[in-house]
Amino acid sequence: MKIEAIKTIVTSPGQNFVTVRIVTECGLSGVGDGTLNGRELAVASYLDDHVIPCLLGRDPRRIEEIWQYLYRGAYWRRGPVTMAAIAAIDMALWDIKAKAAGMPLYQLLGGASRRHLMTYTHASGATIEDTVAAVSAKVSAGYPAVRAQCGIPGLGAMYGVHPLHSGDADAPKLPEEQVWSTSRYLQHVPQLFEALRAAVGWDVHLLHDVHHRLTPIEAARLGKDLEPYRLFWMEDAVPAEAQDSFRLIRQHTTTPLAVGEVFNAIWDARELISNQLIDYIRATSTHAGGVTGLRRIFEFAALHHVRTGCHGPVDISPISAGVNAHLGLWAPNAAIQEFADYSPEMHAMFPHAWTHHQGYIHPGDAPGHGVDFDETLAGEHPYEPAYLPVCRLEDGTLWNW
Ligand code: CS2
């Protein structure tokens, strides 16, 4: 079998997506997701200018060898752009291999460890009251797990939640600047979860995303303050480059910790996992080197009581949602997957075998990863320049968005 052609398509049905299609000489093709929110064109260029010329004519069945070739062979290893490009190629190759084997990807990995995988959905509001109403609506709809985010009095935009692209050609194309106040936040969030537990009770999992905003001791304080409300996890409490800094949080609180959506290699989580400084690893197929990269992280986490919770808002495509679901159906230590539903345009552009019902996802049993890509529809939604916001403290200090 030989790789005959590889295409990179950037499209924007309300959110920019980078999609790769690999076509073999025998007519099999596979697709992969290389979306990197705010840096999509960097990934597309990395693929078109530096990866694709090296892969044409190779045997697509040699997935591991190609992954090693792209990882080691680049010399400049790791990083979000490189690993998203590798992820897109890797997902497409696994799609082809599973199609050639006539089975869904999860069967190729070792079969199902569960009937389906629990997901968590998003609920947010400008005030505690609005957020309680939004979470209550999700609980009434039967969702087993809800991530709650709330506006902070005195601060403008809702943090960590970014709207789909406006589609307005005149919209500002540079990063929006948002203001942050840790003291206001630390005062407000425990009140939110006190109100949530009073409103929805204890049978629903509540999650919260701190979105990298705190220092370790501040995260320790918040974790302690949230203990009475039994969160499923407190996510991204602190930027995790200094993995050892999570020891301080761990010493002070039993609130479960989740981190890793921005990780792109197992080394980003090695100390966190091997020292059990976290409870859930959030690494996701698009950012962590595809099936090949993420499977390694999952297996390593399983050795250390760390469970999986793949990142998955709408800024990774339905392809990755499906690939994550295959890994999440197979992995013995899979716990949950993020699922913020896609728009009708996105569902149409990425026809998929995966199903999501009452808060649980199943990848489906179509051969391959079960997600396709409608290039005609994609052509109707050209790339839209867009950035993630940046964040400043009230004195102007550049902070973590
Ligand atoms: C957030 C993401 O869903 C989450 O956990 O951290 O929505 C994050 O803000 C985006 O992926 C950034 O592109």
Ligand code: MG
């Ligand atoms: Mg997050």
